[in-house]
Amino acid sequence: MNSKLSAPPVPETMQCVRVVLSQTSHPGNIGAAARAMKTMGFSRLVLVNPRTFPDPQAVAMAAGADDVLGGVRICHSLGEALSGTVLALAMTARRRELATEPAWARDAAGECATIAAQGEIALVFGNETSGLSNAELALCNRWAMIPANPAYTSLNLAAAVQLVCYELRLALLAVPPAPTIPGAGLLATxxxxxxxxxxxxxxxxxxxxxxxxxxxxxxxxxxxxxxxxxxxxxxxxxxxxxxxxxxxxxxxxxx
Amino acid sequence: MNSKLSAPPVPETMQCVRVVLSQTSHPGNIGAAARAMKTMGFSRLVLVNPRTFPDPQAVAMAAGADDVLGGVRICHSLGEALSGTVLALAMTARRRELATEPAWARDAAGECATIAAQGEIALVFGNETSGLSNAELALCNRWAMIPANPAYTSLNLAAAVQLVCYELRLALLAVPPAPTIPGAGLLATxxxxxxxxxxxxxxxxxxxxxxxxxxxxxxxxxxxxxxxxxxxxxxxxxxxxxxxxxxxxxxxxxx
Structure with a gap:
């Protein structure tokens, strides 16, 4: 068993990740997402226009992750939520017109882990029923899908957060600290x-x-x-x- | 994007996997686990002494996976639930005394995918609070852990089912059909x-x-x-x- 996987990862790279939930309908899903994040070592949760928050259901579903809920930031637009990021990864359950080909979550997580050394990363999840709007997708830099059963792709929101945070955790733990390249450019936010x-x-x-x-x-x-x-x-x-x-x-x- | 990941996998290997939930306390978790399984293409759910099942909460949390719930098999012992399997993978959230070193979920899923061609596989999850007992662990062939945040390993039961089914789905999709080796022995059940x-x-x-x-x-x-x-x-x-x-x-x- 590789003990690296249970070791705490480099704190800076974990802390530069934010999970953004846009237009979430059910407060229980916000709490469950907070719990999922914390099990994977992430703590920064940003909500864009949640229907109901704060809410006792969110607290109940967060189990021991009330610290994550306590630190929630609420924004009024996805643009505001992405302020300061150098990479925003949008999760989508289906292929979209106009969108470039999405990556699979595992590959996208690998890319995020590489870029995390250079700045802030956002993992972006849309509404439970309708997902992210095309306008929201267009604000993100990358799109990714979870390779679900094509006959039933309906992952619960917190389950999707769990999977993507898991992939990013493993990818961050696998990435050696980036070498400092003299003269390499800073990514635009x-x-x-x-x-x-x-x-x-x-x-x-x-x-x-x-x-x-x-x-x-x-x-x-x-x-x-x-x-x-x-x-x-x-x-x-x-x-x-x-x-x-x-x-x-x-x-x-x-x- | 590798289209293989969205293709339906070889049906036989998906169908030879059962998810076993032992001593589950909350029926909502059973429903959520059924949903998680179905999103990853698995359908065979076995319950060992559930506290409350069937239950409307299970149905509510299953969303569209009521067919998985409808096919549930209820057993009175883990041994009964494992009947006919050639590999039972027990998930545990912590290292145990006496147990051999557990594998990480991803490696264990790879092994399961290789063996799935030879017979039935069980993924075994214990009670929400106490996990699997030592006696239950001893009935399984392999132990695995999810590489969670060491400071907060408390994954929701359905979230753990989601992650392990996801890993097994990807592993099954990556494994080419096993060659038939003349004279190779059948694994004992x-x-x-x-x-x-x-x-x-x-x-x-x-x-x-x-x-x-x-x-x-x-x-x-x-x-x-x-x-x-x-x-x-x-x-x-x-x-x-x-x-x-x-x-x-x-x-x-x-x-």
């Missing part, structure tokens, strides 16, 4: 990418490329690309500098 | 090993080696060894033949 996309949108409207009355899917497409692309902070600065340089008042077609 | 141990006990009492008034741990030790050893059916026959040959009425010391 969710917020920096958000501002970059706002900048693109503004520039596209100003240039007349984008009609704000009929925006279509342009911004969503840009967001998908930049969310996936692993932008570094310096690259964001370069792109934003470029965008600023394009600003020519004469090109405003729609104002 | 739980029942055949049981009768072998009874035979040993009887022979040991008759020979005077074992005082039935002070049996000590001899039988438990024998059971542990033979449960672990991967006995083939022919080897059981040989051992029982040998034991029968030792029967000499003159050596009875305690009768």
């Amino acid at each position: 969710h917020d920096q990418i958000d501002r970059l996309i706002d900048h693109f949108e503004q520039a596209a409207v100003e240039s007349g490329f984008l009609d704000p009355e009929k925006p279509g899917r342009l911004i969503l497409r840009l967001r998908r690309f930049f969310s996936r692309a692993g932008l570094e902070q310096e690259e964001v600065s370069i792109l934003r500098g470029l965008l600023s340089s394009f600003k020519t008042p004469t090109s405003k077609r729609y104002r | 739980h029942d055949q090993i049981d009768r072998l141990i009874d035979h040993f006990e009887q022979a040991a009492v008759e020979s005077g080696f074992l005082d039935p008034e002070k049996p000590g741990r001899l039988i438990l030790r024998l059971r542990r060894f033979f449960s672990r050893a991967g006995l083939e059916q022919e080897e059981v026959s040989i051992l029982r033949g040998l034991l029968s040959s030792f029967k000499t009425p003159t050596s009875k010391r305690y009768r």
Whole structure:
């Protein structure tokens, strides 16, 4: 038996992981998710517009994980919940139109573990019935699925949290501390990418490329690309500098 | 994305797996375990002396897995529940005295997947609070642990079922169909090993080696060894033949 698996992992990497539950309907699931997180060594739980929280059912289902519940942060949008992250992994129970091919949870956890040394990671779970909306998915950098029985993919929310936290725990324990590479770029955070996309949108409207009355899917497409692309902070600065340089008042077609 | 993971696995190997819940206290956990099993493609649930079953709470927690609940088999002993198996994997949340070193769930699932081609497999889970008794552990061939946070190992029962079924599903999907090896022996079933141990006990009492008034741990030790050893059916026959040959009425010391 490899004793490494029962050893406490490097605290920094466990602490840089947050679990984000968006639009959760049942408070019991929030409590059960807190318990599942704690069994795998994670403690940071963020709720986006929970229907009912706090609630005695959450406390009952948390068993001994009331410390996790006590530390919950409540946000009013997924964007707010992802602030400061360099990687947000969205869990989905089905393949989506428009989405790039999702990874399996195990492979995605491996990628998260590698990136965890560089910044904050979010594991994102949607509503019990409807999952994450397409708009929410577009805010995340990666999508992953649990390889469930195709005839019955209906995992309970806390069960999905349990599985993904388990995979991430094992992946974090297996990853040696990342070497410091001189000159390696810092990954851009969710917020920096958000501002970059706002900048693109503004520039596209100003240039007349984008009609704000009929925006279509342009911004969503840009967001998908930049969310996936692993932008570094310096690259964001370069792109934003470029965008600023394009600003020519004469090109405003729609104002 | 490897499409193999979402493909239905070879039906025979999924169907030769039973999940055994012993002495379960809360019927809701039975329902949630049924749901967890079905999401991973397993359907055979065996209950040993459940406190309350059937029960509406079990149905409520099973969500769409009422077919699994409908097929439940209830047994009055773990031995009865293991009848016909060639490998019983006991899950335990802690290291035990006397037990051999447990495997991690992932490695144990790999072994189960390899053996599933040869016969029936049981995944065995104990009571929510106390787990499996030492006597129950001794009836199983392997022990495994989930590599949980050492500071909080308290997984919900259904969450543990979810994780172990997930690992076994992935392991079964990864294992190519076993080649047929001419002359390879059939593994002995739980029942055949049981009768072998009874035979040993009887022979040991008759020979005077074992005082039935002070049996000590001899039988438990024998059971542990033979449960672990991967006995083939022919080897059981040989051992029982040998034991029968030792029967000499003159050596009875305690009768």
